[in-house]
Amino acid sequence: MTRIAIVGVAGRMGRTLVNAVEQDAGATLAGGVVEPGSSLAGVDIGELAGIGKKGVAAVDSLEALADDVEVLIDFTAPKVTLSNLAFCAEHGKRMVIGTTGMSDDEIAELDGFRNRVPMVFAPNMSVGVNLTLKLLQTAAKALGDEGYDIEVIESHHRHKVDAPSGTALKMGEVVAESLGRNLKEHGVFERVGQCGPRSDKEIGFATVRAGDIVGEHTVMFATEGERIEITHKASSRMTFAKGAVRAARWVADKDSGRYDMQDVLGLGD
The missing domain is CATH 3.40.50.720 (NAD(P)-binding Rossmann-like Domain)
Incomplete structure (x- = not known):
């Protein structure tokens, strides 16, 4: 024990x-x-x-x-x-x-x-999240340099004090490393005003803080004609x-x- x-x-x-x-x-x-x-x-x-x-x-x-x-x-x-x-x-x-x-x-x-x-x-101890990280590694290697835009969207309860969440950052790091990119260089954490079109290699982040959401994370791989989303939602x-x-x-x-x-x-x- x-x-x-x-x-x-x-x-x-x-x-x-x-x-x-x-x-x-x-x-x-x-x-x-x-x-x-x-x-x-x-x-x-x-x-x-x-x-x-x-x-x-x-x-x-x-x-x-x-x-x-x-x-x-x-x-x-x-x-x-x-x-x-x-x-x-x-x-x-x-x-x-x-x-x-x-x-x-x-x-x-x-x-x-x-x-x-x-x-x-670890930023997230969930078994499901860590399996999701493995799936993201595979998806990024297959899709990321073939014209797919990558966005990370995360939602948490209104009391969470840090943003983006540690899990969202880890997801971005896994994707970036799989593509030979540096998240510090290619991560985009704010888009306000006339920010111009996205670059080919950027990895975007969006944050929601509301209510009692335990934790939801989606990584989107989007190109013309299709969009792939890998999502994990925690309810407890x-x-x-x-x-x-x-x-x-x-x-x-x-x-x-x-x-x-x-x-x-x-x-x-």
Whole structure:
């Protein structure tokens, strides 16, 4: 049984992760972390998740879990995640990271731990999304340089703070890499006013933030006479949570390194 602790256990994703661990026969709840000084410290994490007492109280410091946990799951914020990586490096723990919105400098800092922490870092833990990434790789190689325009459209709930989503950016990166392009050079993230016609090699992005949309992503390959769309729609955060727990079980016996969900699912090249 992999002993898992959830950072941000009182949040929407944290509560869903508690449910996912509870449903997984190969994992057990070792702890949950709330913000320092939170009034929720000491509350049973099962009660926070709405599934009844589980005999595990929320704590406001990772140090309190140093002897109990094998793998941390973190879907919080970049600075919090990097601090938690330092904890894992110091205490010999593993980590599953679903945090998005990291800058290039923050990702470089994260990479600095890859020789000390076994980690799975992915913008989306959904099994379906990661299969979609594989399909996009195939489609891009077959279509992308044959006169097909490429657009990425993503939709999320009104509370999401980063845009485009980490998943949308990953989809763009997969397509760009498959075509030998650099997304920083060919990605177009804003079209306003007299922006002129699209270039042949650009990869466009469009973002929607509305209501309670969990997550929808479409990559469009369009040319004269036809349009191919590859779409993934999530209707529940549970799909991400189950993937994260699966990643936690997978990384529990791995050596230090930075892995992704393609590794977890055996979809890598």
